[in-house]
Amino acid sequence: MNGFTYYAPTRVEFGIGAEDKVGQLARDHGATKVLVHFGGASAVRSGLIDRVCASLDEVGLPHVGLGGVVPNPRLALVHEGVELACAEGVDFVLAVGGGSVIDSSKSIALGIANGGDPWDFNIGLRTPAGCAPVGVVLTIAAAGSEMSNSCVITNEETGVKKGCNYDICRPKFVIMDPELTLTLPWYQTASGCVDIMMHTMERYFTSQATMQLTDEIAEGLLRTVFENALILHEDPSDIDARAEVMWAGSLSHNGLTGCGNGGNDFSSHALEHELSAAYDVTHGAGLAAIWPSWARYVMDGCLDRFVQFALNVVGVDPEEHDTAEEVALAGIEGMEKFYHALEMPTNLHELGLDLADGDLAELAHRCAVNCGGSRGAAKILHEEDMLGIYRMANA
C-alpha cells in the first residue's frame, strides 16, 4: 500500500432521459450564462442540442452555442471559444459530447477564468488560479474526461498534443444517458471500449505496491467492459451493455482504479498521443495498435502483474501453461484476440499506417521530449525504449 489522494467531486446523473435535468443542474451550480459547446452536426441532427437548449430555456438560463470540436481537439477552436465566452459574459461551459468536447470545454473554462492563452497550462508555462465551472452531457463512453482532471489539447500549428491535470478542471456534473450512445458508429464504440479499459490498465500495470481492493475493482471493471464490448459487437442496441460501458468509462479514469498503486504508467497513452497528433488516428484504436507491443516489451519487469491480469481479466487457464511467462503471454494474446473480435487493430499496419523507420524515430523523439525524458511505472521507458516499442508495433 502506498498513500494516495482520491478526489472525484463530480455529481453523476445517470439514466435514460437524464439530459432533461441539465438546465436545473447548471442553475444549481451557479450558471448565469452558458456556452453550449459541441462537436459535429450529429448532435444537432439528433435533436440533442435542441433538447439541451430547451432545458436551459426552461429555467431561464441564456446561452450561446459553439460547435465544431473535432477528435484530437484543436487549440484554434479553444481560442475562439474563449473569445466568444468573454464577449458574451459566459460563466458556465456545458460540454455536449465526448472526451474531445469536454477537454475543449475545460480549456475554454481555464481561459475564461485566467485570461491569456490556455495552452500555457498544457505546456506548463503557467499554473491556473481558477476554472469556470464545466458541466457535461456525455454522448460517447470513452475518454473518462467527464470525471477526470485531465485536459488534452492538440496545438495544430506545432503538431503537439499535450495534456494537463488540474483538480479545478473536474466537471461539476455529468449527465449520462446510455441511449445517447446508441447512434455511434461501431468504430467509435469499439475505440471507446479500448480507451476505457486502457485507463485502468495504465494504473494496473505497475512494479510498485498495490492494494487488493483496488485490484478487485480494476479487474471487475475490466471484465465488465471486456464482456459488454463483445455483447455490443453482436448487438449495438443493447442498452444495458451500453450502460455498463458508460459507467465503466467514468470510474476507469476518475482515480478509483489506481488508489494505492504508487504511480500510474500511462506509457501506452504517451506513445499513442504522438500517433494521433501526427496522423490523426482515433485514440482508442491507436491504443489497441500500441498496447500489445508495449506489453511484450515491458512484461519481464512486472511479470506477476501480467500473470494476474491474464488469469483474472482475460480468463487464461493456468493448467494449459508451464511457466509464468507463458501465462503472461497468453494474456497478451487474449487481448489481441479481443481487439480483433472488436475489429480493432493490434499493430500500426492494421491501424492503416505505413511508416518508415525515420518516422518511428521522429515519433519516439517527440514522445520522449513530451514526457520530459522518460515515462512509466511498469517499466521506465526512455527514447530508445519508445523507439523499440514503435518498431515492434510496426513489424
Place this chain on the structure above:
Amino acid sequence: MNGFTYYAPTRVEFGIGAEDKVGQLARDHGATKVLVHFGGASAVRSGLIDRVCASLDEVGLPHVGLGGVVPNPRLALVHEGVELACAEGVDFVLAVGGGSVIDSSKSIALGIANGGDPWDFNIGLRTPAGCAPVGVVLTIAAAGSEMSNSCVITNEETGVKKGCNYDICRPKFVIMDPELTLTLPWYQTASGCVDIMMHTMERYFTSQATMQLTDEIAEGLLRTVFENALILHEDPSDIDARAEVMWAGSLSHNGLTGCGNGGNDFSSHALEHELSAAYDVTHGAGLAAIWPSWARYVMDGCLDRFVQFALNVVGVDPEEHDTAEEVALAGIEGMEKFYHALEMPTNLHELGLDLADGDLAELAHRCAVNCGGSRGAAKILHEEDMLGIYRMANA
C-alpha cells in the same frame, strides 16, 4: 439498470502520517476557527489530538476542543457543541474519531448553519438550508460516515435513534491513516468489519434490477473485507490489512456499491438501530446478531442474489449442493461461521441480550414507526415481519 445519482465529493488523503496535513486542508476549505470534536480519552492519550492541534497551529488556525462523544452519539452533546461553536465563532467542524464523532460533528455543523435544534432534521421537521464544512481525521474503519451523507443521532431523552441524509453534510475531506486504527480493541475492529460489509450488503440484496459493474465492485469489496478481517484476527498489527479495511469502509458507504440497483434495503440497519437505541450495543455487533435471521426470513424473495452472494463472496462450492436454496443457505451459514471466527455474535443471546417477547414486540413497533411503516428492497418488511425476524434472532 436503473437510473441513479452518484455524488461523493469528499477529498481523501490516505496514508501513514497523513494527519499532519490537517491544518493546511482545513485552511484550504475556508476554515477561520475550528471546533475539534472527539470521543474518549484515548485520542488525547495517544497524542493524536495534540498532533492535530499542532497542525492547526502551524497554519495559524485558532481552535476549540470538545470531547466526550460516545457510541450512539447523544443529542445533548450536539446541543453543547452548537452552543460552544456559536459562542466561539467556529465556522469549521473537525471530527477526530469514527462514525459517532463524525455524525455528532455533522449535526453540530447543521446547527451552526441553520440555528435551532438540529434534531429537527433527523425527525424530518425541517430541511436544512446549509451546513458548516466538516473535515475528518478517521480513527475507526466502520461507519463510512466520512464520505456519506448520513448523520445518525440518538435522542437519549426519547430513546429514538434516527438518521437523516443530506448531501450538504458530506465531509469536505477525510484523512485516513491506517496506523491510527492499530490501537483499537479487537471487538471494535471486528464490529467495524461487520458494519463495512453490511453497508454494501444492504445495497446488494435487492429484488430490483442491478448492474454488472456495481456487482463486481460490491463483491470485490466484500471479498476484500472478508479476507482482511480474518488476517487482522490473526495479526491486528497487519498494516496492509488495516489499510484495505479502512479504504473499503469509505467506498462501502459513499454510494458506489449501490449504483443502478434501484433502491437500497437497509432493513438490518433499521432493526439494529432499535437494539442499539434501547440497549446501547455496539452497532456492528448488533448487525451481526440480526443479519442471519433477516437473511433467512427474506431469502425466498430474491433467491438469485443470495445464490450469487454465496458463490462469489462466501466461496460456496455449487457442486456440494443440489438446489439454489441450499446454495443460498450455505452462504448464510458461511457468514455465520465468519462472524464466529471474528468473535462476533450471530443472534441476540450471543450479543448478550436476554429479551422477553414483549421486548421484541416493542422493538418491532418502534422499528416500524421509525421506518414510516415499512422498509426493504430485498423484501418489504412491515411490523409483523420485523417481529418475526427479532424472534428468529432471539430463538
